[in-house]
Amino acid sequence: MKKISAIIALVVSLLWVSVFAASPLTGKIIALDAGHGGGETGAVNKKYAVAEADVNWNVLQALKTKLEAPEIGAYVVVADRLSSRKDRVNDAIAKCAELDLNNDGVGDGRKCDALVSVHHNGSTDSTHDGTLAIYNEKKDKLLAEKMLTVLTPLTGKNEGLLNGGYGMTVYGNLISVLTEAYYITNDCEVELYLYSIGDPRITDLSQSQSCKDSGYILENRIDREAELQVAGLSSYFGSPTGGKGGRK
Numbered sequence: 001m002k003k004i005s006a007i008i009a010l011v012v013s014l015l016w017v018s019v020f021a022a023s024p025l026t027g028k029i030i031a032l033d034a035g036h037g038g039g040e041t042g043a044v045n046k047k048y049a050v051a052e053a054d055v056n057w058n059v060l061q062a063l064k065t066k067l068e069a070p071e072i073g074a075y076v077v078v079a080d081r082l083s084s085r086k087d088r089v090n091d092a093i094a095k096c097a098e099l100d101l102n103n104d105g106v107g108d109g110r111k112c113d114a115l116v117s118v119h120h121n122g123s124t125d126s127t128h129d130g131t132l133a134i135y136n137e138k139k140d141k142l143l144a145e146k147m148l149t150v151l152t153p154l155t156g157k158n159e160g161l162l163n164g165g166y167g168m169t170v171y172g173n174l175i176s177v178l179t180e181a182y183y184i185t186n187d188c189e190v191e192l193y194l195y196s197i198g199d200p201r202i203t204d205l206s207q208s209q210s211c212k213d214s215g216y217i218l219e220n221r222i223d224r225e226a227e228l229q230v231a232g233l234s235s236y237f238g239s240p241t242g243g244k245g246g247r248k
């Protein structure tokens with residue numbers, strides 16, 4: 001009897017490991033930054049008076065929840081919404097170092113494995129849409145490629161990688177990416193966003209016909225974007241060369 005229960009315990013624990021340690025993100029420390037905030041709005045959708053900063057924050061919260069779910073098992077730190085990007089990155093770095101994962105009462109001094117800065121793009125054309133990812137240094141390019149690949153189906157329009165002077169990675173030698181999953185100035189996108197947050201302005205019956213005709217299908221856009229961000233990070237950390245530069 002003892003033997004059988006030991007075998008059962010072993011099988012159960014193996015199943016547990018195979019289910020809950022299957023993600024390449026398990027145990028990774030992911031820093032998240034919601035673009036803008038702290039008095040800044042970022043891009044603004046005029047028709048619906050929606051600010052990019054709020055969209056970024058909602059996506060970040062959904063992404064945090066998904067990354068911390070047991071089946072993924074990542075550790076997440078969220079950068080304070082300070083006005084300078086350098087301060088935000090430094091805040092994220094400090095929070096990663098403060099994490100006390102071995103429970104000895106002091107921070108473990110670990111580096112963040114990656115930082116994702118969540119943005120949504122702006123254009124003067126309210127019908128323009130597309131997906132792009134911005135990286136700063138060569139070592140960030142793989143993560144940016146992975147994110148761009150998974151996020152592009154949101155809009156169906158790949159606007160490519162930008163190598164920008166956004167300075168996300170210059171500070172603290174941190175692998176990072178800035179994602180622009182879609183344009184918040186696009187009225188059809190904002191309808192999907194409002195639908196996601198349960199805003200009464202957009203219901204199953206009140207989506208603009210022109211948006212429907214253009215192929216914008218009402219869905220929880222926030223949830224879907226967060227899901228895709230997780231997929232992009234998994235793809236990065238699951239690739240043979242991914243996740244090498246984050247920690248020394």
Ligand SMILES: [Zn+2]
Nearest residue numbers: 035042119120
């Ligand atoms: Zn932005």
